[in-house]
Amino acid sequence: MSGPARLVRREASGDLPLLVCLAVLVGVLTALSAWLPPLVSGRQDAALRQRVQAAQRTAPLFTVATTLSPPAFGELPPPQSVAAALRLTGPQLIAEADPVLRRDLGYVRSEADFTLGRLMPMPPAPDPRIRTSVAQLSYVSDASAHVRIVAGAFPAAVTPTRAPTPLAVSQATARLLGLHVGEGFTMRYGDSDYYADSAFTVSGVYVPLQTGDSFWNDHAALDQPLQYPDADTGGDQVSFQGLLGADAPEHLARDGVLPYPSVSWQFKVTPGRDAVAQEQRLTDALAAYGTELQAAQCPSMSGDDTGEPACTAGYWPVQRYTWTDGLTPLLASFDQERQEADEVQSFALASVAGVLLATASVAVRLLLRRRDGHLRLQRARGASTSRLVLLRSAVATPVLLAAGVIGWALGVHYAARGSSGVPQAGWAAASAALAWALLPLLTWLAVREPGVPRRRVRRGRRFAGRREVLELTALLLAVAGVVALRLRGATPVQGVDLEMSAVPVLVGLAGVLVLLRIYPPVLALLSRQARRGRGALAFVGLARAGRDATATGLALFVLVLTVATAVFGGMVARTVTDGVAVGVAWTTGGDAVALAAGNQTPTPTPASSPVIAVGEQSRSLSLTASRDGASVTGVLTVTVDAARLAAAEPGSPLARALLSKASSAPVRRADGTVELPVLGDRTLFAAESGGDLSAASFANTDRTHQVRLRMTGALTTAELHDPALGPLTAAVPPGTPLLIGGAAAQAQLAPQTAGGTAVLLYAEHGGPPVGADTLRGAAVAALGPLAEVRLRSDALASMRADGLTSELRQVYGLSTVLTALFGLLAVALELALTARERGRTSSYLRTLGLGGRPAAALQVLQLVPFGCAAALGGVLLGMLEPRLLGPALNLRQFTGGPARPALHTDYRLTVALGLGMALLVLAAAAAEALVARVRRLGAVLRLGEV
Structure with a gap:
């Protein structure tokens, strides 16, 4: 063995315990660099998949839509049904996407929706207040799997040429309008100047069949009709949606009485195990999808000199494609959450690295203290500073290098597979190099030549020493x-x-x-x-x-x-x-909440029920300020039954504010206008203080008077953050004007199909706890089986x-x-x-x-x-x-x-x-x-x- 190698081995034998300690520290640093990133990224991948699945329970994240066009003059109808064209086009729309997006998209269903038509004449309804009814008729490719026929049959796939078009309606619609199987009626499309009629017959009555997917969240109108005042007739109007059979679009097109339907394809998104790693590529693919779709489905220009592309869905001509992308905002929101998580946990990881390096520094100091006498002897015999530094480095380098390699190998071996994260070789090398650098640096400080003594300066005249400068820095x-x-x-x-x-x-x-x-x-x-x-x-x-x-x-x-x-x-x-x-x-607002689209009247909770139900509704209003005539659009108006809220939640700040400032009964002015007290957010209250806001487009329940909203106070932060508002306002963009009224305001405002209804459910204050099944049953009883229930x-x-x-x-x-x-x-x-x-x-x-x-x-x-x-x-x-x-x-x-x-x-x-x-x-x-x-x-x- 050569002299230098023998010297290194002799030096290492005395330092072995502390070298092992340093090796453990380096091994842990490199192992963490290899093992921790895949672990953290795997959790983030799972979190993103959870977000996507939760979002798709409410609505599809990706939808492509267009409108069927009639064949050009002189051309024969396409040799393909609309249902077949929709079924075959769905997978083609996925095939046109980027491979990253294609991997995550799955075809769910297709639809064909006709415009609203009016029942003419209106069949006699059990409720005499119902004077008119409008309907939207739809073909949904998988509707038969989500309904249970309770009377009659689902519309047949083939309809005779001159027979009325078969139609299935929900049991709730049939009861409200008094419809029964076999009953026929006429649907009128168009206005009073140009209209066309089409005959329909009720082939079946169905009830929803829950299959565990988001179908009824997307198609609530197929089950629940909406009844609301009609200012033209002085009575009520009913809006409902009915189901058509597979050949209904062609059957109605042969009659030539209906506009061609709008069609859409819904897709589910299933991110892979490396969801976070593909996040940016998915966003880019979604941004480019429209261009790729138009290029593939609209290969030529139309011949009518309009400059519009000639698009097709199967053999059917269609208008330009549009698409709804709910995945991109979800990815952007999750990316912000993920970055926030990385920031919060970065302190913990930095602390671990700091403690490990500080421990390594203490180990090196102890090693040098044990070698202090030996180092002084070598220095006295003429060894240079650089020789001593190199000797100590040569002793430690093989040990630390081996420890780093072993730590890295163990970290890679136990790291999660298939996640977005990968072992960070750069961080491993940097941390190991930093730990190794402590040994030559501290050795140099210990064995360097002493400097020339500085002239002593009186303490009072010295500005700062070396320690003070470092501390101040x-x-x-x-x-x-x-x-x-x-x-x-x-x-x-x-x-x-x-x-x-x-x-x-x-x-x-x-x-x-x-x-x-x-x-x-x-x-x-x-x-x-x-x-x-x-x-x-x-x-x-x-x-x-x-x-x-x-x-x-x-x-x-x-x-x-x-x-x-x-x-x-x-x-x-x-x-x-x-x-x-x-x-x-x-x-959730309370112990549970039932949510439904549109303004609905909940079924009252029985007096024997162990829960208290609090109803609330939201509407988006366009208001006019009475003081200066300024228009205030997009005002979210929430109405809450404050008395029941106070009974269910005695500590509710919103209930206290409504009962003290906005509990007075509606006031009827001399001009017949009904005035309602409401509370406004601070911005709206400051802008319109002292004036009323007129809901000019709505009439109240007697259908003759307009409604004015009088702000009687400004909402405080505690009132705005009351949990009772959360179910209806959580998804509202920040800065949206907000008004809150009591039950009296709720009764005076007309319902909206675009509004929302929530029923908050509370266990009786001071009473026994209520089970999940009881709360869920009460929620369904209040707003029906299609209500979204959150416990x-x-x-x-x-x-x-x-x-x-x-x-x-x-x-x-x-x-x-x-x-x-x-x-x-x-x-x-x-x-x-x-x-x-x-x-x-x-x-x-x-x-x-x-x-x-x-x-x-x-x-x-x-x-x-x-x-x-x-x-x-x-x-x-x-x-x-x-x-x-x-x-x-x-x-x-x-x-x-x-x-x-x-x-x-x-x-x-x-x-x-x-x-x-x-x-x-x-x-x-x-x-x-x-x-x-x-x-x-x-x-x-x-x-x-x-």
């Missing part, structure tokens, strides 16, 4: 980082947010520097107090702890950062847990199982465990590093006659201030950091609700962490004291001579 960087984050707010950053990662660590460093400035004077004050006592043990222990304060600064930083990270993680978990409850309350318990379980929330908890749990383990390792190494000084003090005192037990107590006493300072500093820093970050720490993405959740510290966890860390440090000190106590006096005396 760290404080300025921490303050600048906090200010920059607060000014930036909650704006997410693409990729790794270095600012969000570094600022909390800088704040932790600044906190430790401040603690190191406060720590010694406090110990000096305590030692002066102890000097006045009878015994010298407390005085010596506190004085020694104060003298070692600066030397233990790195271990103090590790422990403070460890406790702060755990406290920070506990705060995040507690805030998310409490905030989820608030967000779910905003989603608070189900929503809470779904939010807590959300992929991003579970990812956040896992990352902080993992970071807490890792920082605690390696923080304890750093403390153990620091104790070993400073053990000689404490042992020397004990040897002197034992030489002077101090017994073994007092000497052991002195060992513990020297570390009591260190443990207490670490625990107290970490707790205070962990509680302060979230407040310093301010708007940059936005947890609303994980909780929902109308506003950002308030930060809630988990005080039990915080106290447990602080006490636990202090006790662990004291336990280590006690172990060291026990070892020192059993030493023979000769060993103690020899230690004092070193």
Whole structure:
């Protein structure tokens, strides 16, 4: 073996324990770089799939639509039915998409919808108030699988040439209009100047069949008709939707009486396992889909000189295609949530890296301390600084390189497969190189040539020493980082947010520097107090702890950062847990909620029911200000039964405000206008204070008078954030004008098909809990089987199982465990590093006659201030950091609700962490004291001579 190799091996044999320690640290860093990104990305992929599935339970995310065109003059009808053309065109529309989008799209159904027609004449209805009825007739490709025929039969696939077109209606429609199987009627299309009639017959009556998909969420009008006032006739009008058979479009086209139908294709989206990785490509593919679709389905120009392309669906000519893309906004919203999750968890990951590197630094310092005499001897024999640095580096490099490779291999082996994340080789190499660089750097600092002594300057005239400059720089960087984050707010950053990662660590460093400035004077004050006592043990222990304060600064930083990270993680978990409850309350309003499209009158809850039902409706109104005639469009008007809300939820701020400011009965003015008291949001109230808003397009229940809305007060933040408003206002864009009225306003305003109805269900206040089945049954009874029912318990379980929330908890749990383990390792190494000084003090005192037990107590006493300072500093820093970050720490993405959740510290966890860390440090000190106590006096005396 050559001389240099023999020298390296001899040097390595003495450093083996600490080299193994450094190897473990490097292996953990590289393993985390390989294992953690796929794990986190896998959780995010699952979260995105959850978002897509939840959205598709309400409505399809991707729809393509067009309108059939009649054949050109002189051409024969296409040799293909409309139903066949729709069925064959659906897969073709997917085939034209980008491969990334094509992989995730699945054909669900196609539809053909005719324009509204009026029943002429109107068949006699059981309700004499019903004077007219309008209907939209539709062919839905999979409708037969979602209905159960209770009378007659589903419309046949083939209709005789001159027979009336068969039509199926829902049981609710048949009962409301008095229709029965076999009954015929005429539908008139067009206006009074140009119209055409078509004959229909009721072939069947059906009820909805729930199949577990979103069909009835998309087609609620197929079941529930809408009854509302008709100002032209003075009575009520009914709007319903009926189902046609497969050949109805051609059958009606042969009659030549109906406009050709609009057709659409609905698709489901099923993201793959690497959903997040494909997110941007999906967005790009969706943006380019329209161009690709028109190029494929509209290959030529029409011959009528209009310049419009000639598009086809199968053999049928159609107009230009349009498409509805609900996936792109969902991806954009999720991307913002994901980036927020990355920012919040970046502090935990940065803390783990900081603790590992600080522990590596302590290990290197201990290694150099053990080699201190050997290094001085080599230096005295003429070895240069560079030779000593290279020698120490040569000893450590193979060990650390092997540790990095092994750690990387283990991380890759156990990393999740198929997720969007991939092992980060760059981060692994950078972290391993940084850990390795600590050894030559600290070796150079230990063996470099001493500088020329500087001329002493009186302390009063010196501006600052090296330590003061470094401390001031760290404080300025921490303050600048906090200010920059607060000014930036909650704006997410693409990729790794270095600012969000570094600022909390800088704040932790600044906190430790401040603690190191406060720590010694406090110990000096305590030692002066102890000097006045009878015994010298407390005085010596506190004085020694104060003298070692600066030397233990790195271990103090590790422990403070460890406790702060755990406290920070506990705060995040507690805030998310409490905030989820608030967000779910905003989603469901009460213990449960039933939602339906359009303004409907709920079925009253029986008096014997264990639940209280609170009805509310929303309408979008175009209003006119009476003071200046200004038009205020898109005003969301919500009407709530305030009395029942107060009975169900006595603490509701919205109920109190409505009962105190907007509970008066409607006022009929001299001109016959009905005036309704309402509450307005602050912006609308300030703009129109003192004036009324007229709903000019609506008449009230006697169908002769207009309605004016008089704002009697402005809504406060607490009232706007009342959970009762959540089910109807959660999806409303910010800045939408808002008015809220009571039950009287609800009775005076005409219903809207574009509005919404919600029934909030509460268990009786102070009564026994109500089960999920009871709440669900009450919701269905109030708004029918097609109502969307949300239970608070189900929503809470779904939010807590959300992929991003579970990812956040896992990352902080993992970071807490890792920082605690390696923080304890750093403390153990620091104790070993400073053990000689404490042992020397004990040897002197034992030489002077101090017994073994007092000497052991002195060992513990020297570390009591260190443990207490670490625990107290970490707790205070962990509680302060979230407040310093301010708007940059936005947890609303994980909780929902109308506003950002308030930060809630988990005080039990915080106290447990602080006490636990202090006790662990004291336990280590006690172990060291026990070892020192059993030493023979000769060993103690020899230690004092070193």
